[in-house]
Structure formats: structure tokens, C-alpha cells
Amino acid sequence: MCVAAIAWAAHPRWRLVAAGNRDEFHGRPAAPLAHWADGRVIAGRDLEAGGTWLGVSEGRFGLVTNLRTPGYPKAELASRGALVTDWLHGNAPAPEPAMNPFNLWLADGQTLRVLTNQPAWEALTLEPGIHGLSNGAHRDRWFKTARLEAALGAWLDSTDGDDALFAALRDEAPETADPEDAFSSVFIQNPRYGTRCSTVVLVDAAGQGRIVERSFDPDGAVTGEVTLAFDWPA
Template sequence: MCLIHFQYGEHPIFQLIVVANRDEIYDRPAEPAHFWEDEPEILAGRDLLEMGTWLGISKNGRFAALTNFRDPSLPKRPRSRGEIVRNFLKESVHPSEFIDELAKMKDCYGGFNVIVGDQNRLMHYNNIFDEKNEIFPGVHSVSNHTLNTPWPKVVKGKKRMVEYLKNNPGQVDIDELFEIVMDREIAPDEELPDTGVGLEMERNLSPAFIQLPHYGTRCSTVLLIDRVGNVTFVERTFNSGHFKFEKSFRFKIQK
């Protein structure tokens, strides 16, 4: 993933609300969200090169999502970041313990942020800063730096999500949530970060929804977990910026 907005613990109906975009090279093979044949407890899309994933949930309510850390000067690392999400979803270890073990291997992976937990607890870890955070109730966002770094897409998306949830304390509209991450407006130059990719690329990567000739937003996901454990998972797939199809799943968390 390259952008994750989420509400945790404050909404009267939904304990967790996630709205996220996955940005990737268009020709990297992947499967849309499904329950995996080899790991039938996992609901997630799947990267077919390394067989990991960027965002998913298990039938027992374990949730994980990952973004890359943008810094072209960082060296390549031997292990795929997508295995981090996969491993958390298939294991039963406590989120804090999982991160402690992950931190011991932080240099095996390229730069990343990962959110792990369930409806009762969420944790964040960034391997570049070796930064572990317990996530407190509220609206949060992570793109390609660290949790709640005020990049334009983070600030704008968080504000829209806060306002929408404040104005809709009851049931939420999934289409309205998707609109938060469909924003294609390029941020003003004076608001752009300097991540080492050059000004033109910073502009191109500044919208929530990215559309470049060979790279961009491949899918968007809305995940809802209500306070009695009902899960709604909706994924929209795009091809070169154009909508292709939607997949929806609903189930109740198994204790």
C-alpha cells in the first residue's frame, strides 16, 4: 500500500474503518482479494511474484497493512515486505510481540511501515526509524514516511475522513469512503516533501490516487469492522487509472 487512512476506536458503530490505496508498477502480477487456497483463513489480495500481500484480514479478526518507505538511496534488501503482512495474518502471536520479533529483522527488508492488530488493539512499526507505536483511538494516516507525517495527501485525507465520520455518526456510505482516496489533485510545490525522487516525481506522487504511464494506484480498499465483529471488505481494482471491477466480502469474526 502507499496510503492508508483509518479510524480506530471512536466511531459508535465501527471499531475499525480503513480506506487505503495500493500503488504499484502496472505489470507486476497480482490477484485481487480472495480467501487464499493455501491459507484459507486469510482474506487479501496477493502479489504473485513473492506471494505476500499489502493488506488483509483473517477470519479471526487479525488485520495488517503495509506501506513502503520512500527513499531511493536505501539499498535493496533480500526479503519481500509482503511476507510481513502474510505472516501476521497467519500467526497468533500478540501484535506487540510480533513487532518485537520483526524489529530484530528490520534490516532484512526495504523501508516500510506496518499496521498490525485486531479490533481491540493496533500497533505501528517503521523499520527505518525503528519506531514502535501503540495506536490510540482516533483517525490516523500513513503514506510513505511514517505514521501521521503531514504530507499533503495525509493531511487532506485525514481531514476529509474526520469530517465525514463526524457528520455521519451512524452507518457509513462505502462509496463516500472510497471518494477520500480517489482524489487526483496534485499538491502545491511548497507543500511537497523532498524524498530524493526529484520535484516532478514528487508532484506526480502527491495525489491520493496516482496515475502515471507505468505506475499508479492498482486497487483501493474499504474495510469495516463493527463493534460486534461483523466485517465488510470491499476492493476496487483499477487498470492504468480506470476502474475494472469490485469485489465484496462479508463475514463475522470467529473467536
């Protein structure tokens, strides 16, 4: 039940600001944010399938979420994390015909696109502004997505630092008190499946970038934080 919001060319100071939570089974192995061996990619790594859910390289940003669709996911299908990995290595997205449903954000110096393979292959170029994404269709405005979009918009109009964005990503308010809505919050604390990490990406008008990842254990306690700088060419 991942969630993310992005401000794309939405403020004179910032070319790109993204904030998102990766929700996953706590038992699935993953490596924290780091420079990859190739020297280009900065991302965490899914140690089970080898790809990533979110990352940056020089002038590129990518993020993938699963798209909730009846009958999926299927373990035998190709990993969606390869879509982000390929993009960050400078390649065009090439989804395999047999791939679990996904939402994908891809940004470079000129454009931000959202792509999906359900119900059919579609790629849309997004206008400057604030956009949100979760595990529904791109046009769906889930409770958690709307809350994170609003928090990002308020942050752009403030002078607050990174901590305010991480506070927004730690929002545990559910849509209702109904137990069925336990996974409707921005941040999910659950011993089996929940928020594994929060990530903030900032690229200013001069092309100076910073990516920060904060990791959590099954109890929601912070287990680590990594901050790395990168360049974003014009």
C-alpha cells in the same frame, strides 16, 4: 506512494474503518482480493513475491507500505509483504534483519500498532482516533495523508455509504500545480506506476466486517470490484 487512513475505536458504530490505495508498477503481477486457500486470510496477493500489502483474518488487520529511504529499495532483500501475511496467519511480526524499509499497521481486537525498521526497529501502540500512513515516517503528515484523514473523519460524522470513502480514495488533487508534485495526490493515474487498487475495510460494533477492493488499469478505469464479509471477535 501508497496512502491509507484508519479510524480505530473512533466512533460508537465502528470498531475499525480503514481506507487505502495501493500504488505500484502496473506491470507487477497481482491477484485481486480473495479468500486464501487456508480459509483464514482475506487479501490480495503480490504474485511476484507471494505476500500481500493489506488484508484481514478473523480478528486481525494488517497493512504495509514502503518507507522512502535513500538507497532503497533493494531487490535482493526480503519481501515486506510477508510481514502482513505472517500476522494474518496468527504469528507475531518477525522482520528479517535485511529487509527494505517499511511502515506496518497491525490491529487485533485490543490494539492498533505501527511498526517500522527505519532508522531503527520501533513499535508504537496507537490511541483511539484517526491515523494516517503513507511512505514517510509515521509522524510525517504528507499532503495526501492529511486529505485522506480529513475525508475519513468527515465520513464518520455522516450517514454516507462506502461510495463516499471510494470517492475520497479517488481524490486526484495534487499539492501544487508543479509537475514535481504529480505523485502527491491520494489517487495516482500514471501509465507506468500508479494506483492499482483502493480498499475499504469496515468492522462494526457487533464485530461484523466487510472488505471491499476496487481495481484499476493504467488509465484509471475500474477493472473489477470484490466485496467479502468476515467476523471480528470481541
